[in-house]
Amino acid sequence: MPKILQLSAHVADMIAAGEVVERPASVVKELLENAIDAGSSRIDVAIENGGMTLIRVSDDGCGIADGDAETAFLRHATSKIRDAGDLEHIRTLGFRGEALAATAAVSRIELLTKTADAEIGTRLLLDGGAVRLHEETGCPNGTTILVRDLFYNTPARMKFMKRDSVEASAVLGAVQQQALAHPEIALRFFKDGQQALSTDGSGDLCAAIYQVLGRQFAQGLSEVHGTWDRFAISGFVTRPTESHGNRSHQLFFVNGRCVKSRLLTSALEEAYRNQIMVGRFPGCVLMLTVPEDTVDVNVHPAKTEVKFLSERDIFDCVRYGVEAALRQTPGKIEARLPQQQPIPQPQQTAAPAPKKDFYRTMNAADYKAFLQQLGKNAVTASPAVAKTVLQKDEQIVADQVELPLPVSHAPQPEPPKETKQPDDAPWRIIGEVLSTYIIVEQGEDVYFMDKHAAHERILFEKYKAQQQPIAIQTLLAPVSASLTPEEASAALENLALLETFGFELEDFGDDTVLIRGIPADLDPEQAQAALSEAAADLLAGKHLRAEDLRDNLLHTVACKAAIKAGWHTDPLERQKLVDEVFSRDDLKYCPHGRPICIKLTKSALEQQFGRA
Numbered sequence: 001m002p003k004i005l006q007l008s009a010h011v012a013d014m015i016a017a018g019e020v021v022e023r024p025a026s027v028v029k030e031l032l033e034n035a036i037d038a039g040s041s042r043i044d045v046a047i048e049n050g051g052m053t054l055i056r057v058s059d060d061g062c063g064i065a066d067g068d069a070e071t072a073f074l075r076h077a078t079s080k081i082r083d084a085g086d087l088e089h090i091r092t093l094g095f096r097g098e099a100l101a102a103t104a105a106v107s108r109i110e111l112l113t114k115t116a117d118a119e120i121g122t123r124l125l126l127d128g129g130a131v132r133l134h135e136e137t138g139c140p141n142g143t144t145i146l147v148r149d150l151f152y153n154t155p156a157r158m159k160f161m162k163r164d165s166v167e168a169s170a171v172l173g174a175v176q177q178q179a180l181a182h183p184e185i186a187l188r189f190f191k192d193g194q195q196a197l198s199t200d201g202s203g204d205l206c207a208a209i210y211q212v213l214g215r216q217f218a219q220g221l222s223e224v225h226g227t228w229d230r231f232a233i234s235g236f237v238t239r240p241t242e243s244h245g246n247r248s249h250q251l252f253f254v255n256g257r258c259v260k261s262r263l264l265t266s267a268l269e270e271a272y273r274n275q276i277m278v279g280r281f282p283g284c285v286l287m288l289t290v291p292e293d294t295v296d297v298n299v300h301p302a303k304t305e306v307k308f309l310s311e312r313d314i315f316d317c318v319r320y321g322v323e324a325a326l327r328q329t330p331g332k333i334e335a336r337l338p339q340q341q342p343i344p345q346p347q348q349t350a351a352p353a354p355k356k357d358f359y360r361t362m363n364a365a366d367y368k369a370f371l372q373q374l375g376k377n378a379v380t381a382s383p384a385v386a387k388t389v390l391q392k393d394e395q396i397v398a399d400q401v402e403l404p405l406p407v408s409h410a411p412q413p414e415p416p417k418e419t420k421q422p423d424d425a426p427w428r429i430i431g432e433v434l435s436t437y438i439i440v441e442q443g444e445d446v447y448f449m450d451k452h453a454a455h456e457r458i459l460f461e462k463y464k465a466q467q468q469p470i471a472i473q474t475l476l477a478p479v480s481a482s483l484t485p486e487e488a489s490a491a492l493e494n495l496a497l498l499e500t501f502g503f504e505l506e507d508f509g510d511d512t513v514l515i516r517g518i519p520a521d522l523d524p525e526q527a528q529a530a531l532s533e534a535a536a537d538l539l540a541g542k543h544l545r546a547e548d549l550r551d552n553l554l555h556t557v558a559c560k561a562a563i564k565a566g567w568h569t570d571p572l573e574r575q576k577l578v579d580e581v582f583s584r585d586d587l588k589y590c591p592h593g594r595p596i597c598i599k600l601t602k603s604a605l606e607q608q609f610g611r612a
Contacts (some may be wrong), residue, residue: 029178109146121137446602483532
């Protein structure tokens with residue numbers, strides 16, 4: 001039996017350092033949290049070689065008294081809690097007193113600090129956690145910590161570090177998180193002598209998002225404000241059309257602390273259900289404010305995970321707060337046109353010579369010449385009334401005199417039956433282009449409406465609101481659908497469920513299903529494709545909630561039953577679609593997250609034509 005021995009203090013410190021200090025970004029995070037807790041209004045962070053050779057964090061906070069400088073580097077030495085009861089009401093980012101001790105154990109540290117009431121500052125040098133120098137020095141109020149040669153005494157951990165560029169990116173991410181969590185602090189980040197980030201500390205979260213995450217991310221945001229019981233949610237979320245391919249753009253903060261939480265992620269994505277495409281994810285910067293006694297921040301060594309006392313209430317607070325924000329977002333996405341260079345104005349020159357009279361009335365001689373010209377050209381057209389004659393470059397065009405033009409005997413197409421626009425409607429249908437997009441004018445804006453997306457959303461909302469099963473249309477001739485063995489099995493095992501969605505099926509053997517009835521809105525030509533997708537939904541539904549499975553099936557039915565792009569649309573159908581979309585505020589995106597309408601403003605058009 002091996003003998004049990006107590007580890008030396010140095011080895012224990014190095015093991016503890018491994019729990020807190022994983023990489024340079026971990027050090028920066030801990031030092032930033034200390035600077036924020038110190039009441040700083042400005043913080044500068046600088047690194048070299050990804051933070052492996054140098055990390056420098058300077059703040060203008062309260063500083064450390066000379067007598068406490070060495071104590072600050074001892075394990076579990078902290079000024080933020082006094083007894084066990086304080087753990088239930090933690091109001092600071094740091095509280096365990098491990099960050100400085102863990103960092104000092106695996107690096108060489110220089111500390112410069114001064115309090116506002118001290119006449120002179122303090123300089124402290126540590127090597128591997130041991131104090132080498134403690135002296136007085138001149139320095140500004142606040143604290144500056146320099147961390148050099150990280151992991152110099154732990155080569156086993158050094159070999160797990162990645163390239164300098166990768167480590168620098170991780171450090172930038174840690175700085176960005178704190179800049180968003182505390183927009184009231186002016187924060188700058190320097191990488192190898194070059195400034196990579198700067199925030200103004202104005203306290204405006206939207207401005208901080210712009211400065212940290214960029215213009216493109218900031219432009220597609222909707223503001224969130226909500227409360228639920230004792231909890232409050234605020235911040236910004238992306239619109240459904242501004243989704244991303246992964247969850248890296250989701251940032252959650254609980255009482256000013258950046259955390260990772262599956263609960264918060266699930267609540268956010270639940271709010272986007274039926275509004276975003278499969279495989280796409282929303283982005284957010286959300287601030288959750290909760291009473292300190294309802295959250296445990298001491299469940300992870302790096303304090304990046306939290307545990308909530310009432311998870312259901314937290315889930316509802318985030319979900320319904322985001323849903324309310326999405327409902328208030330503008331329903332029409334504005335078209336983004338390329339910026340046009342200003343059109344140079346021609347220089348003023350001498351006045352041109354007066355031109356020959358452009359418009360004039362046709363006299364008898366001109367009229368005879370015009371008739372002779374008509375006979376030579378043998379023009380065939382329908383009767384017309386001309387009111388003015390335009391003569392330019394010796395060409396005469398009749399537009400004032402009624403001319404008996406020869407009538408073509410070819411059959412003329414019957415003009416389309418246009419619906420009369422209601423006199424009190426605030427919008428006007430211009431027409432349809434590419435057999436896909438309906439053009440609507442409203443005020444000084446022009447809208448392009450995707451008729452398939454609009455019809456799909458209308459049908460989906462209608463089906464979802466129905467309490468009764470979807471009406472079935474019985475087919476005169478059954479349609480046979482060849483499915484994969486898995487799809488056929490899933491469909492035949494759920495005949496009663498599919499019937500509530502409008503499908504009447506029968507087993508035909510050999511993985512073939514007879515379709516005898518389909519949803520009333522569905523075209524029979526779409527029956528097989530709709531059943532195949534519904535069967536795929538059933539296969540995926542084994543891992544979904546009943547509500548999610550129902551929505552997926554309704555997606556499929558609505559998508560297949562909706563008007564397709566490229567189809568000819570009757571004017572009455574166009575009118576009904578436009579009236580439905582423009583009279584409702586909830587029809588903004590199709591169930592897959594695509595916008596229904598895109599707006600083109602008058603100012604954007606004028607800019608393209610050089611009128612702005």
